[in-house]
Amino acid sequence: MAEIVRRNKPLSVSPLKTSQPLGASLAILGLDRAIPLLHGAQGCAAFAKVFFVRHFREPIPLQTTALDQISSIMGADDSLLEGLSTVCEKHRPAAVGLLTTGLTETQGTDIHRVLKIFRERHPEFRAIRIVPVNTPDFSGGLESGFAAAVQAMIDHWTPSVAASGVRPGRRPRQINVLCGPSLTPGDLEALKELIESFDLHPLLLPDLSDSLDGHLAIDEFSPLTTGGTPVAAFAALGDAAATLVIGASLYPAAERLAQRTGTPLHRFDHLWGLEANDRLIMTLAGIAGCPVPARLERQRAQLQDAMLDTHFLLGQARLAIAADADLLHAACTLGVEIGAEIVAAVTSCRATVLERIPVAQVHIGDLEDVEQLAQRNEAELLLGNSHMADVAQRLALPLLRMGFPLYDQIGAYRRTWIGYRGSRQTLFDLANGLLGAHQQPVMPYHSLYSPKPDHRPEEHGHETATASMDRHGWH
Known part of the structure; x- marks a missing residue:
């Protein structure tokens, strides 16, 4: 069981964490003809949209109630009702994810009550599914926001066995x-x-x-x-x-x-x-x-062969990993399975799965913690999102990009990590990262007693040849 080491500083330096509204928005984007509506200031939605656009390199449907200073203080119910009405009337979506932000959570907006008022005032939009989810920025992260949205969908849209004719196995x-x-x-x-x-x-x-x-x-x-x-x-x-x-x-x-x-x-x-x-x-x-x-048996045999091929590089390799809890667990488990040593495991938020990660310690922290742990424990390879590129540059270590966001590589969001084939490719990439880092050019050795090829001691004399060697730094 891993020991969970909590953060011991009052601020985040180069934050690893992404917000709950962003995670809940990602879950809504996995529905057909849907749109997330963030109840908060315009900057809250702009932050999430920039991350999504840079990661997926696609236009991202995202709306906001765009609260101003007055509505933030005096009450935001009217802004939310107007925003819902505009989205439903203009776009006619199949589903709307109604998500709170840090501003509206601090204000104390009750989105469930406001949604009930909206349903009473606008019966013409009854066919549009709206799922309210409380996702404050100051609590949790991407994974918890994503999970909250999925659970809300199940609560609001999945009928129970007692209330419907569904039957397991039908x-x-x-x-x-x-x-x-x-x-x-x-x-x-x-x-x-x-x-x-x-x-x-x-x-x-x-x-x-x-x-x-x-x-x-x-x-x-x-x-x-x-x-x-x-x-x-x-x-x-x-x-x-x-x-x-x-x-x-x-x-x-x-x-x-x-x-x-x-x-x-x-x-x-x-x-x-x-x-x-x-x-x-x-x-x-x-x-x-x-x-x-x-076909799957063949892929399994290929993965086993890849484990043998990469074992001589990855066995005893020192890895530093930073990711959200689920992804951190996956990467650490694969590293331990191949025989690598996890010298730094850092995540953004507390989660129950952290205790099952096969390492001695898991740190709740930020990218500064990753950098310090990797330097102190002499890591050889980093794993994390694109924000870790600066850390890798300062430490002069290779970086395998994974997680969210990935904005400095084309098609990184499409990569396959799971399955026999995905695991096999991950092992190859880890091994190639170490191999590339170890391929330093070897300078040629020139003996003191061997003159430079273009100098002829018999023509220029011993003193001239010696002076030439001194001038070129061979002596």
């Missing part, structure tokens, strides 16, 4: 998959293909692989998300044969879904490395009642 080939924020669009595509190889039909919630996978739409620009989980799919979650949850941050939401629908639940902290993927494969084989496809 659709024996359907598998619900609750996808944590550490999974990239590339991860979700790979996960879909893996589940479909067992002749099962995955229903991903939320599905960023469809809405933020980086594709050119046939239609013109849409102010809403294009692709993702349809809102209507929530009504059928109780008919599935089972539910898979990837990421410990979504365990409370998954348990809520299991309580409402009765579907069997299978938990996976992550899908990095050999052991975690073996568990997933055997779980899917048991649900489908069929043998493991030969």
Whole structure:
């Protein structure tokens, strides 16, 4: 069990943490024809939008109630009612994520009460699903905001067994998959293909692989998300044969879904490395009642070969990792599995999964803590988001970029990390990072007694040759 070391300074230097509203917005962006509405000042939404646009390199649908100084002090209910009315009337979305920010949480706005007033005043918008989520900036981070939004969707849109005709297993080939924020669009595509190889039909919630996978739409620009989980799919979650949850941050939401629908639940902290993927494969084989496809057995053998090939570089390698809790757990587990030594493990917020990370200590801190720990413990390789590039430059260490945001590499958000193939590529990238750092040019050695090739001692004399050697620094 890892020891959790809390922060011991009154401020953050180069923060690692991203906000809860950003995480909840990311979950809403995984729905079809949806839009997040941040209840707060205009800068709150601008911060999140800049991060999303730089990370995904796509236009991001995001709206704000744009509170000013007067409404922030005198009350923001009218601004929220007007903002909801404008979004519903102008865009006609299928779903709206109503998210609070630090400003409105400090003010004490009751978004559930205001939403009830909105429903009474605007019955013409009753078909539009609106899910309210409390996401203060000053508490939690990206993963907790994402999890809060997913749980709110389940609470508001998934009917219970007692109140509907849903029955677990009525659709024996359907598998619900609750996808944590550490999974990239590339991860979700790979996960879909893996589940479909067992002749099962995955229903991903939320599905960023469809809405933020980086594709050119046939239609013109849409102010809403294009692709993702349809809102209507929530009504059928109780008919599935089972539910898979990837990421410990979504365990409370998954348990809520299991309580409402009765579907069997299978938990996976992550899908990095050999052991975690073996568990997933055997779980899917048991649900489908069929043998493991030969293609997956081949991929497993390829991962085993990659572990052998990279062991001589990664065994005893000293890694410093900074990420949110779920991703930190995955990266540390893979590092330990290959024989590396985790000399620094830093995350932004407290989470229950941190105690299961196979390291001696996990620090709650920022990028300054990562830099100090990496320097003190003589790290050889860094893992973290694009904000760690400055740390890597100062320490003269290679950096494998992962997490959120990734803005200084094209297509980084599409990378596949999970599964046998994703784990194999991650091992190759880790080994190549170390290999490149160790390839320093070796200066040629010139003996004191060997003159420079273009000098001929017999022509210039001994003194001239000696002077030439002194001038070039060989003597």
